[in-house]
Amino acid sequence: MFGWPGFWLALLCGLAGQAPADEVCAIDDADREVCLAAPANRIVTLSPSLTELLFAAGAGVRLVGTVDFSDYPPEAAELPRVGRHDRLDLEALLALEPDLVVAWISGNPREQLDRLRLLGVPLFLSETRDVEGVAESLERLGRLAGSEASAAAAAATFREGTRALRAEYRAASPVRVFYQVWEQPLMTVNGDHWISQALALCGGENVFAEAPSRVPRIGLEAVLARDPEAILTGGAGPGDATWLEAWRDHAQMTAVRRDNLFVVDPSLVQRATPRLLAGTRAICEDLEVVRERR
Incomplete structure (x- = not known):
């Protein structure tokens, strides 16, 4: 002691x-x-x-x-x-x-x-x-x-919201999506990125999910070859559809032929914050339009 x-x-x-x-x-x-x-x-x-x-x-x-x-x-x-x-x-x-x-x-x-x-x-x-x-x-x-x-x-609140979306769209038919992050150079996201995971919550399938880089630079021909059913982009800012208009020159694409070209608010999708939940809901609504146009 x-x-x-x-x-x-x-x-x-x-x-x-x-x-x-x-x-x-x-x-x-x-x-x-x-x-x-x-x-x-x-x-x-x-x-x-x-x-x-x-x-x-x-x-x-x-x-x-x-x-x-x-x-x-x-x-x-x-x-x-x-x-x-x-x-x-x-x-x-x-x-x-x-x-x-x-x-x-x-x-x-x-x-x-x-x-x-x-x-x-x-x-x-x-x-x-x-x-x-x-x-x-x-x-x-x-x-x-x-x-x-x-x-x-x-x-x-954020986790409950993502669980609810996953349950709501679990049985939804898949939609092949190209998400455009930037125009020059042309950039997208791979399957590990939160944007791709947001697409998946809505039944979206990222056509560049297998890319090795999280935010890869890609070529126009690669997008055309994958023929996405929908194209989504945040553009250069909220409501800016300029980047989408360039895709209309490629009328052979399914997304263009069916007018499945959508602008999303980049601050809701391209920032990893709780507002991603609102951005994901907006994506889900866009993909429902795609399904209706089949």
Whole structure:
């Protein structure tokens, strides 16, 4: 048995090996454990999608900065800007004195993220890859921001919505779809991407699902050879059908012949946020039109 001095020494040593009571930790999408001494109070996000995620997780009041084109929710417009996602203004970012920066792995300049890391700025690296990843990101960000209850509720709502869509369209006849991400160069998504998974929830079959790259560049002839029954695109912005008009030059395609050319709101589909649920519902409605036109 310890004497009193030994008892206190053992107790203090034991406490020294424990994490502080307020410490919060989460695993980011680079498989790094990110720990903060306390929930973050000054957060900067480095993509529009990440800004949306933080607001959806109930942590909007803790945001002190973001990048250009962060336009949702409306409150995001009031946040100071620290450059574009592909070229950050590190001086402006550091002036905000963030205690957490949420970064986009493939979208932010690696050398600038490395610089922030060297300066000791806590970084959470995010790269949502699939539909389930939206809910998981909400939960992890909510943990770091101290808004776990709100984040858990948002994640549960999102998961329930995807389950409902899967059940509703489980027996729907398949529709072969080409989703156009960009025009020049012509780009799409493969089967691992959340957009392809959203199509699948509606009974859509991505004609480029087998592509090795998540966002591959493709040729016009490859699309013509696959002869999709429907073409969907976000265009250059909401309601922009310019890219679809170019497909009308290829009247031999099934999608063109049946007028199955659809514009979707890119902010609802091409951002991995809870609004993906609304975007997926819109896709499902478009694919129902395709089935009616057979």
